[in-house]
Amino acid sequence: MKHRTPEEIRNRMNRLSEALFGAPDEIGEEEAEQLLSEAGFNTEELNDRIYKRLYAEAQQYWNAKKDLPPLLKKALDDLRPLSSPPRNEAELARQAKAGVERIVEKAKLLASALVPDVLLTFAEAYRNKKGLSDTDRKSLNTVQERLKRKIEHLKGKDDKSR
Amino acid sequence: MSDQGQYPDFKKLTKRLTAYGSVVFGEFSLGGRDAVVPGTGLSIEDFVAKVLSEYAIGKIKHHKSRGALMTVLGTAMRNDIIDALRKKSHEREETRSSISVNEDAEVRDHEKPALDDYPQQFAPDPASVVDENEYSERVRSAVQDEPALKEVVEAVLDLDLYKPEAIADVVGTTAAEIQNRKKKLRRRLQKQGLVTSRRKKAETYEASHS
Numbered sequence: 001m002k003h004r005t006p007e008e009i010r011n012r013m014n015r016l017s018e019a020l021f022g023a024p025d026e027i028g029e030e031e032a033e034q035l036l037s038e039a040g041f042n043t044e045e046l047n048d049r050i051y052k053r054l055y056a057e058a059q060q061y062w063n064a065k066k067d068l069p070p071l072l073k074k075a076l077d078d079l080r081p082l083s084s085p086p087r088n089e090a091e092l093a094r095q096a097k098a099g100v101e102r103i104v105e106k107a108k109l110l111a112s113a114l115v116p117d118v119l120l121t122f123a124e125a126y127r128n129k130k131g132l133s134d135t136d137r138k139s140l141n142t143v144q145e146r147l148k149r150k151i152e153h154l155k156g157k158d159d160k161s162r
Numbered sequence: 163m164s165d166q167g168q169y170p171d172f173k174k175l176t177k178r179l180t181a182y183g184s185v186v187f188g189e190f191s192l193g194g195r196d197a198v199v200p201g202t203g204l205s206i207e208d209f210v211a212k213v214l215s216e217y218a219i220g221k222i223k224h225h226k227s228r229g230a231l232m233t234v235l236g237t238a239m240r241n242d243i244i245d246a247l248r249k250k251s252h253e254r255e256e257t258r259s260s261i262s263v264n265e266d267a268e269v270r271d272h273e274k275p276a277l278d279d280y281p282q283q284f285a286p287d288p289a290s291v292v293d294e295n296e297y298s299e300r301v302r303s304a305v306q307d308e309p310a311l312k313e314v315v316e317a318v319l320d321l322d323l324y325k326p327e328a329i330a331d332v333v334g335t336t337a338a339e340i341q342n343r344k345k346k347l348r349r350r351l352q353k354q355g356l357v358t359s360r361r362k363k364a365e366t367y368e369a370s371h372s
Contacts (some may be wrong), residue, residue: 013244024236031181039195043177057219
């Protein structure tokens with residue numbers, strides 16, 4: 001058998017891998033997200049860490065008073081963590097938008113935890129209670145109706161926003 | 163620059179490269195998110211950062227003729243992973259114990275090997291993971307229970323077919339279906355990884371002595 005160099009072996013294995021599992025560009029964004037979430041990666045934290053490494057690379061250029069290569073500049077712009085102080089209005093707006101989106105997401109989660117999906121039933125034991133005047137009964141019925149409507153309204157809003 | 167002559171989105175690149183890295187780690191039986199190449203401490207994230215940094219400072223150049231940017235960077239990262247594994251396997255050979263064969267046999271007679279004696283119990287042996295025959299064996303063994311995936315693996319390993327269309331012809335299905343099966347293979351890889359024969363031996367040993 002012909003003796004193959006390590007490079008030839010590596011190329012052959014890469015070829016097999018591409019045929020079996022696909023080339024790197026076959027992993028689209030959606031699939032990447034799915035794979036990362038299944039593997040337990042937090043993409044925001046991952047971006048922050050990669051940013052720090054690229055920032056360290058950039059520091060060498062700054063220390064040497066050299067311009068950053070355009071791709072490195074773009075990488076730092078893209079991966080800049082939202083927690084960093086904004087450098088201009090566009091960045092401020094982007095950070096504010098992301099902040100609001102996060103709050104809304106949390107509020108939605110909280111709302112869906114507070115308002116159950118099942119049909120609500122109210123304890124109506126007061127209906128059989130003796131000694132209640134018609135006015136009391138009417139008032140209690142009104143309160144019950146109001147509560148029901150309020151909850152249905154909240155639930156409707158929550159469903160629409162999902 | 164990307165294929166369109168514009169700068170790429172580095173957030174997307176990071177995401178896709180990390181996902182690909184996790185598939186490659188599975189391919190070489192290294193494990194998931196927190197796994198490292200044994201003896202080097204290098205994680206998926208380290209390899210992603212290296213390749214992105216090299217691209218950002220112009221060490222890795224991309225030109226349309228070399229294919230999609232993601233393929234160029236992904237392949238560079240994959241080569242780095244293989245090189246790290248291979249380097250480690252050479253170091254192991256160079257630092258192998260100086261006990262003579264006879265002494266070694268004596269030790270073997272007196273002490274039955276316990277599972278704990280396997281260095282890094284379930285860690286892959288760097289030499290075997292970069293061996294082509296071992297690689298093929300691991301792939302075959304990983305798909306034994308799934309006929310649809312087994313067909314693809316046999317077409318590639320036994321018939322040397324690489325293009326989805328050619329594999330589809332032999333298997334009697336469409337190229338799109340072959341792409342779907344490859345996607346399934348990727349998920350399986352990432353979830354379970356390819357099990358090395360070394361690990362299988364360790365598991366068999368554990369089963370027979372428990």
